[in-house]
Amino acid sequence: xxxxxxxxxxxxxxxxxxxxxxxxxxxxxxxxxxxxxxxxxxxxxxxxxxxxxxxxxxxxxxxxxxxxxxxxxxxxxxxxxxxxxxxxxxxxxxxxxxxxxxxxxxxxxxxxxxxxxxxxxxxxxxxxxxxxxxxxxxxxxxxxxxxxxxxxxxxxxxxxxxxxxxxxxxxxxxxxxxxxxxxxxxxxxxxxxxxxxxxxxxxxxxxxxxxxxxxxxxxxxxxxxxxxxxxxxxxxxxxxxxxxxxxxxxxxxxxxxxxxxxxxxxxxxxxxxxxxxxxxxxxxxxxxxxxxxxxxxxxxxxxxxxxxxxxxxxxxxxxxxxxxxxxxxxxxxxxxxxxxxxxxxxxxxxxxxxxxxxxxxxxxxxxxxxxxxxxxxxxxxx
Amino acid sequence: xxxxxxxxxxxxxxxxxxxxxxxxxxxxxxxxxxxxxxxxxxxxxxxxxxxxxxxxxxxxxxxxxxxxxxxxxxxxxxxxxxxxxxxxxxxxxxxxxxxxxxxxxxxxxxxxxxxxxxxxxxxxxxxxxxxxxxxxxxxxxxxxxxxxxxxxxxxxx
Numbered sequence: 001x002x003x004x005x006x007x008x009x010x011x012x013x014x015x016x017x018x019x020x021x022x023x024x025x026x027x028x029x030x031x032x033x034x035x036x037x038x039x040x041x042x043x044x045x046x047x048x049x050x051x052x053x054x055x056x057x058x059x060x061x062x063x064x065x066x067x068x069x070x071x072x073x074x075x076x077x078x079x080x081x082x083x084x085x086x087x088x089x090x091x092x093x094x095x096x097x098x099x100x101x102x103x104x105x106x107x108x109x110x111x112x113x114x115x116x117x118x119x120x121x122x123x124x125x126x127x128x129x130x131x132x133x134x135x136x137x138x139x140x141x142x143x144x145x146x147x148x149x150x151x152x153x154x155x156x157x158x159x160x161x162x163x164x165x166x167x168x169x170x171x172x173x174x175x176x177x178x179x180x181x182x183x184x185x186x187x188x189x190x191x192x193x194x195x196x197x198x199x200x201x202x203x204x205x206x207x208x209x210x211x212x213x214x215x216x217x218x219x220x221x222x223x224x225x226x227x228x229x230x231x232x233x234x235x236x237x238x239x240x241x242x243x244x245x246x247x248x249x250x251x252x253x254x255x256x257x258x259x260x261x262x263x264x265x266x267x268x269x270x271x272x273x274x275x276x277x278x279x280x281x282x283x284x285x286x287x288x289x290x291x292x293x294x295x296x297x298x299x300x301x302x303x304x305x306x307x308x309x310x311x312x313x314x315x316x317x318x319x320x321x322x323x324x325x326x327x328x329x330x331x332x333x334x335x336x337x338x339x340x341x342x343x344x345x346x347x348x349x350x351x352x353x354x355x356x357x358x359x360x361x362x363x364x365x366x367x368x369x370x371x372x373x374x375x376x377x378x379x380x381x382x
Numbered sequence: 383x384x385x386x387x388x389x390x391x392x393x394x395x396x397x398x399x400x401x402x403x404x405x406x407x408x409x410x411x412x413x414x415x416x417x418x419x420x421x422x423x424x425x426x427x428x429x430x431x432x433x434x435x436x437x438x439x440x441x442x443x444x445x446x447x448x449x450x451x452x453x454x455x456x457x458x459x460x461x462x463x464x465x466x467x468x469x470x471x472x473x474x475x476x477x478x479x480x481x482x483x484x485x486x487x488x489x490x491x492x493x494x495x496x497x498x499x500x501x502x503x504x505x506x507x508x509x510x511x512x513x514x515x516x517x518x519x520x521x522x523x524x525x526x527x528x529x530x531x532x533x534x535x536x537x538x539x
Contacts (some may be wrong), residue, residue: 049503056488057512057519224449227428227477238449240427245452314402316445316454329432329443340513342432344445349430352480381503 014042015362021050027124027370028377030351034363041366044358046351051381059341064090065169065305069336072073072163074343075379077117081321083167085343086286088248089328093315094308102171102296103249108184109157109166110319111280112150115191118273119147119270121374122198125270128371129211139201142273146194154189156180169308171297176288185288191281197275203270212266216361216369218353219264226227226353229346230324231276232373235258235269237262243318254286266372273374274357323347347379385453388423404443404456407452412459413469416444420474424448425455428477435515440466440491444478470496485501488513 015036019031046203057073059067062284071086072079084106091098126139151161158164158174166173176184186355194344197373202208218228223236233240239260259275310332318327325347350373358366389405392398395396396415398405407415409455419425447454461468470493472479482493483502490511493499501508510517 049501049505050502054512221426222476224426225428225476227430227475240449313455316403316456325414325429327430329430329445331434340432340434342430344430348480349477352477 003370007039012038013379014266023217025035027375030370030375030377030380032354032366032370034358034366036363041358041361044355044366046354048351048377048380051377055382056341059338061337062352063305063336064308064310064338065302067341068167068169069163071198071343072165074345074348074382075121075321075323075326075376076162077376078110078113079163079317080106080113080166080320081326083165084110084249084327085317085319085321085328087167087169088314088319089317089330090310092317093332094169094310094328096170097298098171098249099295099298100250100292101175101294102298103173104287105172105176105253105296106167106256107250108176108284109154109164109172110285111283112154113164114322115277115280116147116150116154119143119150121273121322121371122202123147125368125371126202128367131381139198140158140202142198146198149187153180153183156183162329168297170299171293171295173297176291176297177370179290181291184284188281188284188288190306191277192322195277199274201268203274203348209267211269211364211368212372214263214339214358215266215365216372217265218357222353222356223264226356227349228324228353229349230320231269231272232320232350233260234260235272236264242318242325246318248317248319251289254283266368269372269374274290308339309334309336313365318344321346323376324350324377343382345379345382347375347377348382351375385448385451385455387457388425388453389418392418392422401458403454404445406458406460409439409459409461409468412444412457413471415457416446416471416474419446419455419457425453428475429454431471431478431481432486433485433513435489435490435513437463437515439463440489442468442485442491444471444475446475451508466490467492467494469494472497477493487511490514 017034017036019034020031029050031210033045035042067082071082074082123140123143154164155161157180158166218236220237223233239258241258244258256279259272261271312332312334314331315327316327318325326346327344329342330338331340389400392405392415396407396411398407425446425448427447427449429447432443434441441458443456443458445454445456459468470482472482482496485491487501487503488511
């Protein structure tokens with residue numbers, strides 16, 4: 001029997017597809033104009049700035065002691081790392097002493113938020129990959145259930161769930177009681193079982209591997225030249241972690257490994273982040289068990305925030321946020337306000353490789369790549 | 383502090399002058415310096431770019447890193463306020479493309495031979511460069527610093 005259907009090859013030309021700024025797979029308000037031929041991306045033009053709030057300009061009008069909470073609003077999934085980068089820069093430039101217990105506690109909150117942030121990333125990656133994972137909602141719900149436990153602990157410790165405002169210039173704001181310490185320890189002990197459960201829903205699924213393996217490859221050279229950072233850099237075979245390369249706070253005294261993969265694809269970045277959750281659990285256990293006694297902050301509560309003045313000069317300090325190197329370049333002029341503050345945002349560095357690697361990709365792979373880069377638009381736009 | 387021998391090599395090559403975070407070079411030598419750092423001294427990782435408004439002039443900084451020696455160096459150029467033009471580093475480090483667009487957007491520095499010279503954060507039709515110190519912030523549409531006056535007394539009932 002012969003078919004009457006005639007197959008016609010037709011070239012529909014170039015199609016410009018406007019994805020976002022309001023689109024669930026763009027992780028906030030990223031706009032991506034994709035020029036397509038069929039399902040293949042010819043080029044991608046990102047449009048950012050929809051969340052630009054002029055934080056750097058605002059910083060020039062506030063005193064140093066008023067700025068840490070402002071920073072927490074940048075990367076809203078890992079707020080503590082933002083303010084930590086800022087207070088670290090001020091402490092180094094102004095030679096403020098941080099008591100050992102305060103430094104360890106800052107590490108505790110930062111690591112808890114790293115796990116919480118990675119859980120949001122994994123859950124939303126599940127949604128991005130969508131139908132392939134049975135809607136992806138299952139993974140999302142399990143991730144948010146686990147994240148809720150961390151947020152409860154943070155609320156117990158600091159009174160807030162997200163913007164903990166935990167870091168002060170010269171130490172930490174709240175002390176850990178033995179009951180909260182036991183709670184944190186129990187939570188960290190459960191992370192390994194949680195990882196197994198989440199991996200059974202993601203990496204062990206052949207569909208998940210098919211959607212991420214070999215997708216969105218960032219070569220080592222591109223990773224260096226474009227300045228990508230964090231898990232994206234380590235997924236491309238560069239073992240660079242600020243916590244190890246330039247230890248701050250307690251990290252010089254703690255034991256942890258730096259997970260590295262060489263493939264540079266979405267799966268490699270996935271594996272790096274999942275391994276990092278395990279390392280964070282290790283760090284949390286060490287901090288709770290070995291927390292040194294003593295004061296948590298070297299400075300008395302402030303009456304006048306404008307009393308803190310920094311000498312003129314430049315300083316740069318960075319921390320390893322959940323998304324990578326978060327640096328602050330401070331230009332001080334001898335007053336109580338910064339003359340200029342530049343935020344080196346990890347999401348910004350990671351997002352700018354999208355137009356470089358998108359040409360030739362399938363449309364669906366752009367979504368998977370974006371999900372694996374884990375950009376937070378508040379951090380990109382500032 | 384950046385590595386002393388790199389600073390010395392750059393001083394001999396382009397007359398670089400060290401400062402706290404790196405070296406000062408003249409604007410025409412910027413690309414030569416960056417290429418030397420990338421190809422000769424192993425500074426292949428791009429950190430970020432920043433600019434500072436010093437009223438009389440602009441400062442532009444490119445931060446690059448040698449991952450083997452774990453060493454940063456910030457290359458700084460001084461640009462006159464009336465003609466803030468400099469060569470784009472986007473062809474040397476891919477990461478500089480967006481950083482320079484952001485600086486063009488917010489400071490109004492011009493990057494020659496930039497592959498995509500558009501605003502990055504603000505709308506294309508926006509007028510002005512807000513991170514300049516002379517940008518009027520007290521406009522009807524702009525940011526106004528909050529002023530806290532005396533509390534208003536409740537009217538007597």
